Amino acid sequence: MKTPEPSTTPQPGTRAAVLPLIGGALCLNFTNTAHGRGTPDHTENLVDYVALIAWSKHAEAIAAVEAERLLAGAARHPRAAEAVRRRAVEFREQLHRSFLALRRGAQPDPRDLDGINRELVAALPHARLAPEAGAFTWSWDDEPALDRVLWPIVRSATQLLTAAELPRVKQCQGRGCSWLFLDTSKNGSRRWCEMEVCGSRAKARAYYARRKAEAKER
Numbered sequence: 001m002k003t004p005e006p007s008t009t010p011q012p013g014t015r016a017a018v019l020p021l022i023g024g025a026l027c028l029n030f031t032n033t034a035h036g037r038g039t040p041d042h043t044e045n046l047v048d049y050v051a052l053i054a055w056s057k058h059a060e061a062i063a064a065v066e067a068e069r070l071l072a073g074a075a076r077h078p079r080a081a082e083a084v085r086r087r088a089v090e091f092r093e094q095l096h097r098s099f100l101a102l103r104r105g106a107q108p109d110p111r112d113l114d115g116i117n118r119e120l121v122a123a124l125p126h127a128r129l130a131p132e133a134g135a136f137t138w139s140w141d142d143e144p145a146l147d148r149v150l151w152p153i154v155r156s157a158t159q160l161l162t163a164a165e166l167p168r169v170k171q172c173q174g175r176g177c178s179w180l181f182l183d184t185s186k187n188g189s190r191r192w193c194e195m196e197v198c199g200s201r202a203k204a205r206a207y208y209a210r211r212k213a214e215a216k217e218r
C-alpha cells in the first residue's frame with residue numbers, strides 16, 4: 001500500500017493561517033486562535049495538527065523548514081499529532097482562563113496553573129542558549145518531537161505571566177469576541193482587538209440604539 005502524502009493543508013473552514021496577530025505577545029495571539037467562547041458563535045481554528053502548524057508558521061513561532069519537518073512527522077504519527085493538538089487547545093484555554101482571572105484580580109484556578117506548569121516542565125529540558133550577534137538568544141534542542149510546536153508558546157506565556165506588564169493584558173470588549181491583547185497604549189485605553197472589527201461593530205450598535213431611542217421620543 002502506498003503511504004499517504006503528508007497533509008499540508010488544514011481542514012477547510014479554519015482561518016488558522018490568516019488570523020490577525022493583534023495580541024502583542026505570542027501567547028496572547030495563541031489564545032486568539034478561538035473566539036466567541038461561551039456563545040453560539042464559538043469558533044475553533046486549531047481543528048487539526050496541520051492547522052496548529054499553519055498558525056505557528058503564520059505567527060512566526062516556528063520556521064517554514066521546521067513546519068515541514070513536523071508535518072512529515074505528523075503524517076507518520078497521526079494519533080500522536082492529534083494528541084498534541086488536543087494538548088495545545090487545553091493549554092490555550094488554561095492560559096485564557098488564567099489571564100482572565102488575573103484581569104479580575106483573582107488567582108488562576110489551580111488546575112489551570114497545574115496544566116501550564118505541566119507544559120513548562122515538558123518544554124524546559126529542550127531549552128538551549130544559542131549565541132547570536134555577540135549575545136545569546138533562547139533556542140531549542142533538535143529533538144524531533146511533535147510537541148515542539150508548543151515550546152515557544154510556553155516560553156512566551158511564562159515570560160508574560162512573570163512580567164511587569166501583566167496587568168496590561170486585557171480582553172476585547174466586543175460582544176462575544178473573547179480575544180486578549182497587551183494594551184501598550186500610553187493611557188491604557190485600548191478596548192478592542194481591532195477597532196475596525198469589534199470597535200466599529202459596537203459603535204454601529206450604539207448608533208442604532210440611539211436612533212431607536214430618538215425615534216421613540218418623537
Ligand SMILES: [Zn+2]
Pocket residue numbers: 172173174177178179192193194197198
Ligand atoms: Zn474583539
